[in-house]
Every structure is written in C-alpha cells, then in structure tokens.
Amino acid sequence: MDTIKSSSDFIIIDRLNECKQLPVLRSLNTTLLSLIDSDTSFMSQIAEVIGRDPAITTKLLNLANSIFFGFAESQPIKSIEEAAFYVGLTQLKHIIITTPVVEDLLDLQYLNNKINWVDFWTHSVATAILTREVLSLAEIDWDDESDYIAGLLHNVGKVVIATVFPEEFSKMLNLNSKDTLEFCEEEKKAIEWDHAKIGAYFLWKNHLAADIIEAVQNHNSPYKSLKKPELAAAIQLADHLARSADILGIESTAAPIAEEFQNLDGFMLLFGHMSEEDQNEALLALSMSKERIASTIKEMI
Numbered sequence: 001m002d003t004i005k006s007s008s009d010f011i012i013i014d015r016l017n018e019c020k021q022l023p024v025l026r027s028l029n030t031t032l033l034s035l036i037d038s039d040t041s042f043m044s045q046i047a048e049v050i051g052r053d054p055a056i057t058t059k060l061l062n063l064a065n066s067i068f069f070g071f072a073e074s075q076p077i078k079s080i081e082e083a084a085f086y087v088g089l090t091q092l093k094h095i096i097i098t099t100p101v102v103e104d105l106l107d108l109q110y111l112n113n114k115i116n117w118v119d120f121w122t123h124s125v126a127t128a129i130l131t132r133e134v135l136s137l138a139e140i141d142w143d144d145e146s147d148y149i150a151g152l153l154h155n156v157g158k159v160v161i162a163t164v165f166p167e168e169f170s171k172m173l174n175l176n177s178k179d180t181l182e183f184c185e186e187e188k189k190a191i192e193w194d195h196a197k198i199g200a201y202f203l204w205k206n207h208l209a210a211d212i213i214e215a216v217q218n219h220n221s222p223y224k225s226l227k228k229p230e231l232a233a234a235i236q237l238a239d240h241l242a243r244s245a246d247i248l249g250i251e252s253t254a255a256p257i258a259e260e261f262q263n264l265d266g267f268m269l270l271f272g273h274m275s276e277e278d279q280n281e282a283l284l285a286l287s288m289s290k291e292r293i294a295s296t297i298k299e300m301i
Contacts, residue, residue: 012193015164016201036089036096046092047081059095063087094129094148120158123242123249126297128152130238131231133289137282138270140230147231149208150215154235155249157199157216165191173251180220180239183251196220222266229269236266241286245294261286 036046050056057080064083077083084092131151135142162169168190177183184194193201200217215231218224219239222232240261243249261267262283271282 009192012191012198013201016160016198017205019160019164019202036093043081043084047079047084050080050084056096060084060087060092063091063095093145117250119248120155120250122297123239123247124152124155126242126245126247126293127154127235127238129297130241130289130293131234134234134237134241134266134270134286135230137285137289138230138234140234140270142231146209146211146215147234150212150219150231151235151238153199153203153208153212154216154219154239155195155199156202157195157197158250160198160202161187161191161195175251177251179256180243184220194220222269233266233269236264237261237270237286240264240266241290242293245290247294247297 050060060080060083061077064077064086077086087095128148128151132142132147135147158169172183172186172190175183175186177186184196187194191198196217196219200213203213203216211228211231214225214227215235218229218232219235222229222236225232240256244256244261262271262279271279274282
C-alpha cells in the first residue's frame, strides 16, 4: 500500500486539525444527567426533559417496546414516563450519552458515505456496554460515565481517518487482516498513526477528559496506560468480546475466538491476580455477557 509522501507528525496533525469540532461532546445533556443522578428527582421530571429531545425520545420508546422488554406485541408503550420506568435509569443514562455523540460523529462521515456506519456504531455501543460490565466483573468501581464514553469512542479515530484520509481508509477496508493489531499495522504503513493515536489526538483537541483520551489511545495495548490502565484493559476485552459475537465493526477482520480473550493483556491486567477458580468464574461471566449483548444490541441502535 502506498504511504503518504513526505509524511510526518506535523503533516498528520495539520490534516487532523482540519476535522470539525464536536461541541456536543463537551456538554452531554447535563440537565438530564443531573436529574437522573439526583435522589429527589421524579420520573415525571425526567420524562419532561426527555420530551424536548426527539432523538432521545425515539430511541427510548424503541428500546422500551423492543422484544428484549417484551411489550412490542402485547401492549406498546407510548408514554415517555412509562418507557423510562421500564428501561431503568442506568440504561436511560446510556441512551442519553450515546445519542448526541453518535449524531455529531455521523456528521463527519459525509466524505465516505459508502461505508456501512451502522455496523461501526453497533460495535461501538456494544463495546461501551461491555466495558462497564468488564469493570464490574473485575470489581472496579467507576465514579462517572467516562468508562462508557471511552468504550463508545474507542474507535473514533476510524471516523476521523475516513474523513481526513478517505483514499487511504478505503484501501485499508479492502484488506483482510487477521486481527485488530494487524489492521493497526496497516494503518501505520498508510498514514504513520493508527486509529487509536488519531482518535486520542482528536478527543484531546475536543477537550475530553484525560482518562478517556488515555484509554482510547491505549485500548489495544493497555499496559502502556500510565494513570488508569484498567480502563484501557476493559475496553480491549470488551472490543474482543463484541467482535467474537460477530459485532465486528467495519474493517475486514476475522471474528476472534471468544475463549482467546483470557490471553489478552487486558484480561491479565484485570483478572491475572485472581485465583484460578475466580478467573474461571470471570471467564464464564464474560461469556454470558457476550451472549447477552449479541441478542440485545440491535435494539440500542
């Protein structure tokens, strides 16, 4: 594959700086999130705020009426308040976070509209949900939503590459890589930076939290994270689990074997200190999470 002539970090940064800002990323519907986190908020108040956002309203009603919740055939839910009650505050928070981020990032894709971005976002949301589950299984408490957001945005660099380097990206999509690491090597051959580094730069430029930026940059090599390697480790595991469930994303890589995830750096970092019995329980729980997400993720998009 041809590389960009006279490529350097400065040239790459100049090209990346052409990519538009994402103002919504700096304000993820703080009013609604504050209501959800408040002990004194009523569901009616939350429903009133949700009703002001058509995108969130549509996604909420769709999820509540999905097969997963069992209402679609018998008694469809038409009330925002009722839908929020059945979905639950945790799932509702995920919807609120996901919707504006996905909508803004979709605006970057106009230069490469031949790509199936639905597959990309299906994988992204699956990874976000599984990142939180992996941390929970590792008994790591996370105080904010940065774990979910980092999982959601772990491949944002691919969107940026598709926008800023569309020709190189199109060529890379036609490659048959055996795994993610091999695909990253092809990215480096083409433009010197892989999607993880490009995504981290893009998020830094848009003033996201340092924990999220570090996790995105190191989600394929969690031991390189200096401050919170456990988050990068959880994303690596979540990404692997999602792909082993055939939620692959957009690049041409083979689905990994689910049982191989115990060989990942992320698994050893999070669960390596445990006894063999506890590790086996964690492996079983991770497999169950993978099966569950495979059957429900389509209702989230």
